[in-house]
Amino acid sequence: NAGVMQNPRHLVRRRGQEARLRCSPMKGHSHVYWYRQLPEEGLKFMVYLQKENIIDESGMPKERFSAEFPKEGPSILRIQQVVRGDSAAYFCASSPWTGGNIQYFGAGTRLSVL
Amino acid sequence: AQKVTQAQTEISVVEKEDVTLDCVYETRDTTYYLFWYKQPPSGELVFLIRRNSFDEQNEISGRYSWNFQKSTSSFNFTITASQVVDSAVYFCALSEARGNEKLTFGTGTRLTIIP
Numbered sequence: 001n002a003g004v005m006q007n008p009r010h011l012v013r014r015r016g017q018e019a020r021l022r023c024s025p026m027k028g029h030s031h032v033y034w035y036r037q038l039p040e041e042g043l044k045f046m047v048y049l050q051k052e053n054i055i056d057e058s059g060m061p062k063e064r065f066s067a068e069f070p071k072e073g074p075s076i077l078r079i080q081q082v083v084r085g086d087s088a089a090y091f092c093a094s095s096p097w098t099g100g101n102i103q104y105f106g107a108g109t110r111l112s113v114l
Numbered sequence: 115a116q117k118v119t120q121a122q123t124e125i126s127v128v129e130k131e132d133v134t135l136d137c138v139y140e141t142r143d144t145t146y147y148l149f150w151y152k153q154p155p156s157g158e159l160v161f162l163i164r165r166n167s168f169d170e171q172n173e174i175s176g177r178y179s180w181n182f183q184k185s186t187s188s189f190n191f192t193i194t195a196s197q198v199v200d201s202a203v204y205f206c207a208l209s210e211a212r213g214n215e216k217l218t219f220g221t222g223t224r225l226t227i228i229p
Contacts, residue, residue, distance in 0.1 A: 033216060041221060041222075055214060059216075093217075103161075103215075
């Protein structure tokens with residue numbers, strides 16, 4: 001059973017470009033969470049999605065950031081017009097259901113904005 | 115609002131010593147879950163343990179043990195006979211048990227084991 005797959009592992013963008021981060025949850029998992037880790041800091045919740053639904057996006061910046069988890073295919077975190085402050089590691093986690101379930105994390109995508 | 119505090123930013127110990135990582139949490143919920151994750155130098159997050167707020171039994175897994183004390187809102191992690199491979203950043207995290215179980219993380223403790 002493959003783990004949570006994130007790609008790309010490293011992404012370099014220039015200011016103003018778009019970044020698309022992909023996350024394929026573990027097989028059978030329908031809950032996806034995105035977190036951001038700034039350098040030397042802990043992880044901060046961004047958004048929680050179930051298939052075709054955004055459940056909680058309270059941690060997402062109001063502008064430039066969006067997320068989706070379509071019926072088919074991976075979850076996508078999209079950052080438009082990136083700025084230097086977006087440079088961080090973005091982690092995706094999945095779980096099969098709620099009820100204290102363990103969230104299994106992908107290896108993360110390291111975004112560098114030049 | 116939930117909060118997790120890991121007051122120890124960095125710890126260094128000599129190999130084979132025991133080390134305890136502290137975690138203190140705040141929540142208004144009566145039902146919640148506590149977690150520990152390990153982030154080795156390679157960067158991924160590795161799940162170590164989950165604890166239900168109703169279960170205050172301590173747990174031991176090999177060289178790892180966890181002490182959950184509801185009275186002091188603490189969930190401390192002890193590594194016995196530390197090894198170089200234990201060098202990593204360790205995160206304590208909390209989630210509520212209400213359907214949306216987003217994790218609130220502490221800022222992490224960087225543990226360095228000196229050979």
